[in-house]
Amino acid sequence: MADSARAQKLVYLVTGGCGFLGEHVVRMLLQREPRLCELRIFDLHLGPWLDELKTGPVRVTAIQGDVTQAHEVAAAVAGAHVVIHTAGLVDVFGKASPETIHEVNVQGTQNVIEACVQTGTQFLVYTSSMEVVGPNVKGHPFYRGNEDTPYEAVHRHPYPCSKALAERLVLEANGRKVRGGLPLVTCALRPTGIYGEGHQIMRDFYHQGLRLGGRLFRAIPASVEHGRVYVGNVAWMHVLVAREEQRAALMGGQVYFCYDKSPYKSYEDFNMEFLRPCGLRLVGTRPLLPYWLLVFLAALNALLQWLLRPLLLYAPLLNPYTLAVANTTFTVSTNKAQRHFGYEPLFSWEDSRTRTIRWVQGVESSSQ
Numbered sequence: 125m126a127d128s129a130r131a132q133k134l135v136y137l138v139t140g141g142c143g144f145l146g147e148h149v150v151r152m153l154l155q156r157e158p159r160l161c162e163l164r165i166f167d168l169h170l171g172p173w174l175d176e177l178k179t180g181p182v183r184v185t186a187i188q189g190d191v192t193q194a195h196e197v198a199a200a201v202a203g204a205h206v207v208i209h210t211a212g213l214v215d216v217f218g219k220a221s222p223e224t225i226h227e228v229n230v231q232g233t234q235n236v237i238e239a240c241v242q243t244g245t246q247f248l249v250y251t252s253s254m255e256v257v258g259p260n261v262k263g264h265p266f267y268r269g270n271e272d273t274p275y276e277a278v279h280r281h282p283y284p285c286s287k288a289l290a291e292r293l294v295l296e297a298n299g300r301k302v303r304g305g306l307p308l309v310t311c312a313l314r315p316t317g318i319y320g321e322g323h324q325i326m327r328d329f330y331h332q333g334l335r336l337g338g339r340l341f342r343a344i345p346a347s348v349e350h351g352r353v354y355v356g357n358v359a360w361m362h363v364l365v366a367r368e369e370q371r372a373a374l375m376g377g378q379v380y381f382c383y384d385k386s387p388y389k390s391y392e393d394f395n396m397e398f399l400r401p402c403g404l405r406l407v408g409t410r411p412l413l414p415y416w417l418l419v420f421l422a423a424l425n426a427l428l429q430w431l432l433r434p435l436l437l438y439a440p441l442l443n444p445y446t447l448a449v450a451n452t453t454f455t456v457s458t459n460k461a462q463r464h465f466g467y468e469p470l471f472s473w474e475d476s477r478t479r480t481i482r483w484v485q486g487v488e489s490s491s492q
């Protein structure tokens with residue numbers, strides 16, 4: 125891009141900008157993207173915290189809208205230089221129907237792509253997921269893999285299926301001519317399990333531990349490693365990739381795992397890094413229940429969900445899918461983002477941990 129264009133003031137649109145990750149992306153852009161002149165935040169539900177952002181030098185425009193509505197998306201995208209598409213229906217608990225998950229995650233993404241093409245927006249960053257790769261239905265481990273590691277990515281659950289389809293749409297759209305004739309540049313970021321301030325599932329585990337008298341019970345062997353990445357670093361990767369996409373042709377059509385220096389641990393041991401300093405303990409050095417019993421309980425939960433559906437929504441944390449994900453090693457070890465666009469984590473592990481602990485402690489005091 126020419127120097128004159130580089131000095132240009134940019135308009136960014138963040139879809140899902142009021143979600144867990146989206147809020148961090150929004151705040152990170154305001155802090156770390158000096159060329160920003162307008163930030164549009166598009167979400168089904170707008171948060172009250174947006175008001176505090178409106179007093180700064182960057183124009184902040186909050187847009188209440190639905191990604192499944194093509195005209196709403198096109199109106200929000202028109203005139204934006206960059207779109208960061210984080211909006212999605214993250215549901216592995218059976219709260220939404222498979223059709224709704226598909227509509228939001230796949231049709232919503234298609235709407236974003238078409239809006240870019242129609243209105244002339246050239247740069248699109250898509251928040252994909254590790255789940256596009258795995259764990260697969262066969263429970264094969266993915267141990268410290270990278271973007272090129274061969275792995276049989278076979279899914280049945282609506283959420284990973286929808287993320288995989290949407291990612292493919294985004295990557296296939298790379299190079300399409302947008303209005304005005306320039307090529308669309310797209311790439312996809314694949315976070316592993318994100319943690320940090322605002323993480324709803326961490327909050328749920330914390331409250332579950334309080335209800336159980338300050339204890340959580342180990343269900344998964346400590347040897348099963350689960351990839352985790354701090355939300356601030358995921359947000360930073362989005363900001364950087366969006367910036368560098370505008371300079372480097374190399375990045376079009378690429379996928380990048382999101383990574384940082386968070387340690388490799390089991391899902392439960394990792395959570396205890398934050399929950400232990402908040403007064404919880406994890407009981408057992410080995411799973412307290414045999415695996416077959418967990419499988420049975422998960423299946424029972426799925427049956428109860430189905431039976432109770434006409435009366436109420438029963439959506440516990442444990443179901444056959446979440447058990448399989450938690451019980452399958454999936455960790456990444458890569459430096460592709462560093463090689464392609466100079467990414468280094470902005471937050472150290474110690475910093476990420478301290479920030480998350482402080483946030484959980486705040487959850488505790490705000491719920492008393």
Ligand SMILES: NC(=O)c1ccc[n+]([C@@H]2O[C@H](COP(=O)([O-])OP(=O)(O)OC[C@H]3O[C@@H](n4cnc5c(N)ncnc54)[C@H](O)[C@@H]3O)[C@@H](O)[C@H]2O)c1
Pocket residue numbers: 139140141142143144145146166167168169189190191192209210211212213214228232251252253254287314315316317318319
């Ligand atoms: N949380 C994780 O561990 C994780 C890991 C990998 C990838 N991801 C991906 O990151 C993205 C953000 O996830 P999150 O954890 O912040 O979830 P989230 O639910 O906190 O945020 C998603 C946001 O999208 C919005 N949204 C949902 N449906 C919409 C619609 N129809 N129109 C407009 N907005 C809509 C929601 O209101 C919400 O604010 C998702 O695409 C998800 O697949 C999340």
Ligand SMILES: C[C@@H](CO)CCC[C@@H](C)[C@H]1CC[C@H]2[C@@H]3[C@H](O)C=C4C[C@@H](O)CC[C@]4(C)[C@H]3CC[C@]12C
Pocket residue numbers: 214216252253254255316317318325343344350391392441442445446447449450
């Ligand atoms: C068996 C239980 C005993 O304590 C533990 C169940 C934990 C599960 C609820 C979570 C284990 C792994 C999580 C998923 C993973 O971190 C990656 C994800 C990708 C992302 O795109 C969406 C969220 C998620 C699917 C995440 C959801 C919760 C787990 C299944």
